Amino acid sequence: MSITMPTRRQLLSMIGHAAGTTAMYQAMTSMGFAATSDYSGPIELAGSQGGTKVLILGAGLAGLTAAYELRKAGYDVKVLEYQNRGGGRSWTISGGDSFTELGGHDVDCTFEKGYLNPGPWRLPIHHYAVFDYCRKFNVPLQPFIMKNNKAYLHNSQAYGGKPQRIGDVETDIRGYTSELLAKSVQQGALDEQVSAEDQEKLLEGLKGWGVLDKNYRYVTSEAVGEHRGWDVLPGGGLMPKAEPSTPLDFGPLLNSGLWEQLYVFNEYVHAPAMFEPVGGMGRIGDAFTEQTRDLIRFNARVSKIEQNEGQVTVHYEDREGGGEVMQETADYCICTIPLSILAQLEIDVSDEMKRAIASVPYASAFKVALEFKRRFWEQDEWIVGGISYTDLPIKQIAYPSYDLFEDGPGVVQAAYDTYPTKNYTYTWNTLTPQERIEAALEFGSRIHPQYREEFISGTSCAWHRIPWTLGCYGQWTEELREEHYETLCEFDGRIALAGEHCSHIPAWQEGAILSGLDVIRRLDARVNA
Amino acid sequence: MKTAIAACFAMAFAASLAAQDLAETEGYEVELPSQDVATDKARLLEENSPEDSLREIIDRFSTHPDRFTQTSGEALYKTSCMGCHMPDGRGAEGAGHYPPLAGNPKLVSKYFIVTVLLTGYHGMPRFGDQMDDAQIAEVSNYVRTHFGNDYSDAVTAEDVSELR
Incomplete structure (x- = not known):
């Protein structure tokens, strides 16, 4: 059997034609979100011999990953956090x-x-x-x-608003699509794509996959009961005879919108x-916080980030001490402040970096x-x-x-x-x-x-x-990434950004941690160059 | 036409930025009714039965999942902008802030608000793909004639279409 795998573009186009642009957009985002972590084990840093000081802004997972690993490698680390807790969005x-x-x-x-x-x-x-x-x-x-x-799939406009069980919908969709594909094979519609020998194998496969009867139809039967469930379950002794359940009718099912709700289970990030x-989930944020608590200054509201050739100076207000403005200097600054907030702060970076910071909606x-x-x-x-x-x-x-x-x-x-x-x-x-x-x-x-x-x-x-994020996560598009992503992640003098917004896995903790690890790997290389 | 509007937008934008600078240096203040959560709640309870209140909440949602279905500027404001810019249009302040729409000199230019709605601005998401030209015009006009704003040069759906 020779089926050529479609390209990503062809696939998106197929989905677009079949299900409309909404489904296509969902497919695109899920492809973006489905990127696999390339984490390859604990990070190894050359370390700092000269007491290089690194100031980290934000005690979320990106910032605390960096803090934990840098300290371990001998760096002098301090973290400023707006909240009175660490962990950021890793929160319960x-x-x-x-x-x-x-x-x-x-x-x-x-x-x-x-x-x-x-x-x-x-x-x-x-x-x-x-x-x-x-x-x-x-x-x-x-x-x-x-x-x-x-659990249920529910469309208020279908089945009189009555929810349907996920297993029923999935088994029926699989049954009917198998039946239709089998019919296409039998009617010769796939003769050009599938050889006669492979057609037999395909039919046999469809019969088992879709629970079809000997005439390749998806109709209620004992076998369907064993896959889809029962109206009367098999019992013991003299209990009533088992009765298989009856599939939903094909037309209404197709028009119910429930098939689309099943797509979420196909995504790589949702795989069992x-x-x-x-x-x-906050236990993860808590654990990172416990490991680094002595490095963190809580209730610090950053207002300005300056740099020159020698050092970085960060101005912040002590939210507990009546808003007193304090300063902290360091050799380097890793800034994980969400872009929704960073875009409003005074920061000494290139115009290109400023545009990148301002470009990503939350x-x-x-x-x-x-x-x-x-x-x-x-x-x-x-x-x-x-x-x-x-x-x-x-x-x-x-x-x-x-x-x-x-x-x-x-x-x-x-x-x-x-x-x-x-x-x-x-x-x-x-x-x-x-x-x-x-x-x-x-x-x-x-x-x-x-x-x-x-x-x-x-x-x-x-x-x-939420006062400390002003939104949930960086809402990238392919165009925005093309234009700004690399700039956003590169060092700008002595300042570098990190966080889920500096990753290809936005909104996921893995993205924050990988971003934190990547930025300290580059920092460590600079320090030891 | 598009170029002319763009030029006009750029000028108005520059002017409003200048106004903003001035306002910031002079510490401008806008007089507004105070935002009193408790009073709001008491008023709601007094005027509305629980059923009415619930109906008002449920009706605030669009009837379509992919685009806003409200048509009046007020209804559109209450189902989108209000999340950040707040019921009184005064914005909010945390680690960063949501700018006030009340007395915001950037609203001098009708093209500024339309462009922000269409394309997003700083952390603010874009609304151009969920509101049509008439809706963008309506909500722009609502903002520019409420919260102490009183601009008479209304945005039209045609203006929005030109800027898309």
């Missing part, structure tokens, strides 16, 4: 936490158990650097259930098995978590972990992968979206914390009617209301 909100967001509203969390990871919340296995540091810093990890065939730290994103009196999604619907997807503005409901089958209250991530071309996430950012909870309850109750009855409390994060 749990019961007892509270903060004031831009606009003046307080966000509280009163969860008895369970938490919200406002930023990163799941680790793909190819993010090798994250796992290596988790191992090194003893951060315990557990499986994260990304795909659960019992995925993992998460026990106790929340993506909108938000999450809402709700605490319920009982884990009704498990107890009533047998959804144990995983994620349901919907066309409603909440976009998805993620069920916890921890404390499974326990009695008592549980927390779901009840709303999350970040697609930069979609408008819902902007609207969520306009709502007050209380309004976000009410909206998440209203939309979610259309999928889980138990919501209102079981609700206890909620919390949220609207990233454009």
Whole structure:
């Protein structure tokens, strides 16, 4: 059989024709996001013999990776951080936490158990650097259930608004596409592409893959029951005879929009098995902070970054000491301040670098978590972990992968979206914390009617209301990267930038760590040149 | 036409930058109603039943996932700009700031705000792919005639189309 693999451009064009530009855009971003980490084990630096001083701005994962490794290699390191905590967006909100967001509203969390990871919340296995540091810093990890065939796909305009199980939709799509492909082969439509011998193998493969009957049709049968599930499950003794479930009709299924919702599971970054730290993603940020705490000055608001041929001088306000302006000098500065903020600061760099800093918009994103009196999604619907997807503005409901089958209250991530071309996430950012909870309850109750009855409390994060990021992450486009990315990552005199925005894995912790490692590798080479 | 508008934009932009510099050196202040969260909440509770409040929240979302479906400047402001520039248009301040739209001298030029909306500016995302010409015009006009702003040279959908 000779099938030529399509080029990336051809593939995008095919997707564009088949599913419209929205799907094409999603495919493009997912290709960009799916870049594999090239982490090749612990970094080895020549080190500093002369006490070279490095000032790091920002105690997120990029900054603290650099701080940890540079200190180990003998550098004199200091970190300035705006917040009173380290870890940056590697962050978990749990019961007892509270903060004031831009606009003046307080966000509280009163969860008895369970938490919200406002930023990163799941680790793909190819993010090798994250796992290596988790191992090194003893951060315990557990499986994260990304795909659960019992979770739902939901389109408010399809099936009378009734959600469908992921496994049903996927098995049916596979069945019908197999049936159609088999028909095409039998009708000679693929004679030019597939030899007669290969056609037989293809038909045989499709029969098993799609669970087709002897006439290559996808219809209910015992075999379909064994793949798709049962209306009456096989039982014991004299219990009723098993009855296989019945596939959804092809036309309505094709028009339901649910197939598109399945694409997310095909992405490399979402491939099983995925993992998460026990106790929340913030455990990673906490671990980095513990390793470097003595190097960090918290509550420091940077206002100006100067450099000359000999040194870098950073001006900052002590947010606790009545806004007193302080200075810190160093031989080099690694600046991980988000570009949304850095673009507003006075900084001595080239015009080209200034343009690069000002060019990257910050993506909108938000999450809402709700605490319920009982884990009704498990107890009533047998959804144990995983994620349901919907066309409603909440976009998805993620069920916890921890404390499974326990009695008592549980927390779901009840709303999350970040697609930069979609408008819902902007609207969520306009709502007050209380309004976000009410909206998440209203939309979610259309999928889980138990919501209102079981609700206890909620919390949220609207990233454009977070004072220390002004948005969620660097929203690159191919054009912007072409024009500005290299400039942004190169040293400008004694200053170099790092962070997820200086990586090809934006928004992921792996991108931040790799960026931090790459910048210190280059710094170390300069110092030892 | 496009060149003329671009030139005009550049001049107005330069003028507004100069105005900004002046304003900054002179420490300009704008008088605005105070932003009082508690009062806002009390007012909402007084005027609206819980059902009305919920309806207002749900209705703030567009009916299409890929583009804004609101048509009035006010509704568009409340479902997008307000996230950062806040209900009173005064922006906000953290590690960095969201600039106030209230009394912002850059709004002197109608072409400035349209260009910012179409292409993004500093960390601000672009809205040109989610709002059509009429929507960009409406929301620009809303901002330029509220929050203490009172500019009479309205943006038209044609202006937006020229700048795309």
